[in-house]
């Protein structure tokens with residue numbers, strides 16, 4: 001456990017390790033549970049998840065070494081090449097983990113990276129030290145003001161006034177809507193939808209975009225800001 005009801009899981013095995021998320025079969029549950037990739041190194045994947053229902057509860061109670069059946073290589077991820085020089089990452093809660101892998105990819109391309117990470121309160125904070133080792137600048141906001149700027153990520157951005165030419169965001173829909181509709185310049189958001197097949201077949205995760213219906217699992221979960229209708 002790395003924060004309240006929040007767990008880190010490292011997976012190793014065979015299969016593709018690219019993609020934005022994995023889909024885990026949990027014994028006793030018909031549908032798989034999608035989780036974003038937080039890190040990947042030497043064929044190992046790290047995911048960070050919060051226990052919100054029965055599936056994630058069962059996952060959190062599994063012993064180290066348990067064998068899982070996992071679909072990997074799913075989804076279209078963030079485009080690290082879309083940033084020219086300076087990137088702004090805006091994460092909220094359990095939307096923070098996939099931005100960590102992105103931060104590493106941006107730094108590997110020589111970009112300047114600022115991360116603004118928002119949480120409700122201190123005991124929900126995750127990964128800030130990891131971001132500090134990778135990013136040029138990290139700002140934290142908490143709704144109750146217990147750590148960092150009091151308020152939302154937008155309050156922390158207003159206080160920091162970071163330079164950026166492209167932003168990337170992942171978190172609660174309401175946060176991403178505010179970020180995408182108030183931040184200037186181009187950007188991308190990683191959406192969440194309840195999923196059926198997770199691989200593009202059932203259309204259960206479809207959303208309406210400016211260019212028509214799109215599947216979050218296959219056409220996304222990352223979409224350009226200008227495609228989204230909110």
Ligand SMILES: Cc1cc2nc3c(=O)[nH]c(=O)nc-3n(C[C@H](O)[C@H](O)[C@H](O)COP(=O)(O)OP(=O)(O)OC[C@H]3O[C@@H](n4cnc5c(N)ncnc54)[C@H](O)[C@@H]3O)c2cc1C
Pocket residue numbers: 021032033034035036037047048049050051052053054055056057094097098191192193194195221
């Ligand atoms: C592409 C993608 C990436 C994700 N990455 C992460 C991640 O990195 N870490 C993480 O903790 N969670 C992530 N999620 C959400 C995660 O998949 C759900 O929290 C999980 O499937 C819940 O399973 P459960 O059986 O515990 O809960 P359930 O019993 O299925 O549901 C419990 C509660 O959680 C809500 N819920 C369940 N699934 C979702 C969902 N997909 N979106 C919004 N609300 C949901 C339900 O409405 C319900 O209120 C991601 C979802 C998607 C689609």
Ligand code: FES
Pocket residue numbers: 194195196197198199200201202203204205206215216217218
């Ligand atoms: S979940 Fe089946 S198409 Fe996306």
